[in-house]
Amino acid sequence: MDDKLRNKLQDIAERHEELGEMLCAPEVVEDKARFLAASREHAELRPVAEAFARYLRAEEGLAEARELLADPDMRELAQDDVERLTGELGELQAQLQRALLPKDPNDSKNVVLEIRAGTGGEEAALFAADLWRMYSRFAELRGWKIEPLSFSEASAGGLKEVVGLIKGRDVYAM
Template sequence: MHPSLRAKIESISERQEELGEMICDPEVVSDKARFLGLSREHAELTPVALEFAKFIELERQREEARELLEDPDMREVAQSELRELDESIAASGAELLRLLTPKDPNDDKNVILEIRAGAGGDEAGLFVADLWRMYGRFAERRGWSIDQVEFSENSAGGFKEISGRVQGRGVYAQLKFERGVHRVQRVPATESQGRIHTSTATVAVMPEAEEVDIQLDPADLEFEFMRSSGAGGQHVNTTDSAVRVTHKPTGLAVRCDQEKSQVKNRELAVQRLRSKMLEAEIERADAERAASRREQIGTGERSEKIRTYNYPQDRITDHRVSLTRHNLPGFMDGDIEDVLAALRSEDEAARMAELAS
């Protein structure tokens, strides 16, 4: 283990021990706010301290085994024990790295999921509908809910774009690697000669930002009010309920016409504007971190084709982790967990390598 990393872990262990004594102090216990804060910090540091204690004990046992190498009668036993201890020490060191790897502060947030048709005309719009259903089925499997759905249909029964709010436990942690360009290769239903077409759709996964995440100066916001363009009958044509909000310093804009109430649409538009701004911050941080890696799984920028769905070959390929699997119908029915797990593991490994270096 690198000396600087060991020094950091030793400091954490000392702090954990100090906190353990502090939360037993009657004076601290009587101060509820302070007690809760210190208890929370103690709980966060305890896994690292316990693993480091295990690591130190394994090192002690290894030193004892090395001493036995001097005894000819015990050498064979000591060599076998040393091999096992070396493996255990390596595993414990890896676990310490994992525990120290910074967690994404947005992982527990709900998300705003947006899918837009790219190249491919009507077929791209049908692919958008397929992806939306795929994520919807995956959300059902996880016990999540999707609401605040807005969409713009195309003439072929697909969508030019569709968006919604996904709520549940660890939604962003699961879906954040889906952002980017998805590519489909298949024969469209309207293709009479059986030719394979390639179409694309862009997926955006934005953590739902709260006011504490992104603070907006009202003076920087410009609101426009217009008639809704969605379904809704006569009410839509007679009420300026749709709202478009623009953040003047950045030019980011969001339009919302989901609700009949202009006030509600204004609130939702500002909420989504915050989420877009938080997403931009995350993408900048991702790009900076990726630039410092020798090897990277991808920056997550939307210009990347992250995955290909090949229908004739019944194949899904995720280009970031060079992972290929079959059973495309099952995948499109929401059975995507194994690919998401591979992406999470790759990202965690990259973060750990960055920490170790």
Template sequence: MFDKLTSLESRYEQMTAEMAEPAVQADTAKFRAHSKAVSDMQPLVERFREYKDVVAQMAATEELLKDPDMRELAQEELKTLETRRDALLAVIKVLLVPKDPNDAKNVVLEIRAGTGGEEAALFASDLFRMYSRFAERQGWRLELLSMSESGVGGIKEVIAVISGRNVYSRLKYESGVHRVQRVPATEASGRIHTSTATVAVLPEAEEVDVQIDAKDLRIDTFCSSGPGGQSVNTTYSAVRITHLPTGLVVSQQDEKSQIKNKAKALKVLRSRLYEMEMQKQQDAIAKDRRTQVGSGDRSEKIRTYNFRENRITDHRIGYTMHQLSEALDGNIGELIDNVVTHYQSEKLKEATAAEASR
């Protein structure tokens, strides 16, 4: 591990020096690549340097143990330094875990009502509000792409793009089946109903990530049936795009402009194709791994929202919180932190095991 850190520090110093060279500064693409690489390496290099400094201080302090007058003071100092050393080592190990290349991306958030009829649609609406409020609290921007509402204020399906700093790194483990247990407003007997909604979090794919050949697309236009007034329903502004090789179909009709609807539909299609390719890679890796970390399996029941008990339980990590109303208002930072920390720990274990087997 320390050989790897020393090599990384040397590369960091070399690339930092190269950024000051006129030839690199004149090449915008190269300078940008260097800048990103240096920025990515900096936290790890800084912690490694701190670690080396603490180890050097420990060596100097151990020399003081030979002096009877300084021994007690040196022993106390060593305890403090050992604690600091161990803490830095723990941070370094986490930073050494390979980063997900998609962590900095924006996301396409898809929420669909599952089993439970109108109650499921109402729950899907609750989840969309929860993520919308969380995005707002994080300073992220949410762009609604499409929404299909039910008759009682619920949502059958909603698709939105959330943009901001490291959005995917925070939300990527939200994919899966979310379950709600509560008494519906229309339930006179007070019987608890169980409903579900499915959440999918896809990294927003850019054109450079996924190349779509025009000949692989069938694009149909039709009259919109959604809101927007008379003009919406009498012009062929709605768009349905079928990706022929995979059979994926994306429809978009929220905009009055056919061009805008096509652009939004392509954005969703591109992200779904990108996720399909990611899933293939993860499935291939999973064959050689004990666990499949962060697969975002949408068939997995990941979380239960129990209104009577005022609790949310994440079944993957066994974590429960008892502030349900606050969570549904977007206060899910602690919950998400616990899930992310769990999977980071799993990745660290796997990385450590892989390193030990070499």
């Protein structure tokens, strides 16, 4: 990891820690606007700060495993740890780089999902119903709420069209 990225992540981790302490201060708790703003920023920074902490722990573990490579009795076990931790570090670094990308202002908005059966008669209607069930289950697994706004069934048991509103955190971002 380059120094610029490490410094940025260190600043974020320090800010997250600072906000955690600030949220415990009585003067902040009494001021609802300040408390709400600090709470939101703290929640926004949490995933990055936690991922950076995992990265630092993996880095320490890798350094320890490399030291154990010199011991002939521990060499095989240490080699397994080096391989595992090297892969983990790569994944965490990619995750951290993605987390630092600027957020789209629309990411927090809700989504209107429209599914219409195309040309194909009953098969298309059945496929549209399968799509609706798939998106509904996906939304439920993510903790989002899906609410049908318009529903038109086909004669064979499928759907001619369905329009639904998906509400939740980062729905549009997905």
